[in-house]
Amino acid sequence: MRTFANLDEVKAAKGEQLGVTEWHLVTQEQVNLFADATEDHQWIHVDLDRAAKGPFGGPVAHGYLTLSMLAKFSGQLWKVGGLSMAVNYGLNKVRFPQPVRVGKRIRAHGQLADIAENKMGLQVTVLITVEIEGEAKPGCVAESLALLVPAG
Structure with missing residues (x-):
């Protein structure tokens, strides 16, 4: 997990990797x-029976389930001190290059892709890639937006 003491440290880290989360079994x-x-x-x-005969050889997670895991993964990738709040501000691009099969493990990689001043604080874009263990393509790639509001 990448820890920032304040918003100035976040600004200075634009473009940097945030790290990798723990594995999560779907x-x-x-x-x-x-x-x-x-x-x-x-x-x-x-x-289960029909999915076993289907195009993926078994059941797969919903794309939106994979996307919803960004809430968990974001909390494992980074945190910022000196805030009154940090809120989910939305998403830009979201893609699901490969289905996540049930029984697979996933984890996320994060990069601090962009930072913009906002009247309340900083709007931060984090590029999150959800890796599927043993697969060449990721299960999800998304630009996640957060609004970071300083304390005081």
């Missing part, structure tokens, strides 16, 4: 819970 239980929460029960995610 389970069928997690996929099923996500399907229930989003009401997306497409067979490639939840029908």
Whole structure:
């Protein structure tokens, strides 16, 4: 995890790598819970028998489930001191180059891609790549935006 004492240190690190998170195992239980929460029960995610005969050879995580893991991964990649709050400001580009098969482990790599002044503080763009263990292509590549508001 990359730790910054304040916003000045964040500004100075533009373009730098933030590091790599811990591995996370994607389970069928997690996929099923996500399907229930989003009401997306497409067979490639939840029908084990049909998915085994499908194009991926088994069930795969929803792309949006993989994307939602950025919340967990961001907390493992970096933190900034001296803030009153840090909020998710949105996303720019998001791609899912390869499906994440159930039973695979994923982790994220982060880069502090861009920084812009905002009337409340800094708007930071972090390029996050979700690696799938043993696969050549990532499961997700996204530009995640955060708004960092200084204390006081």
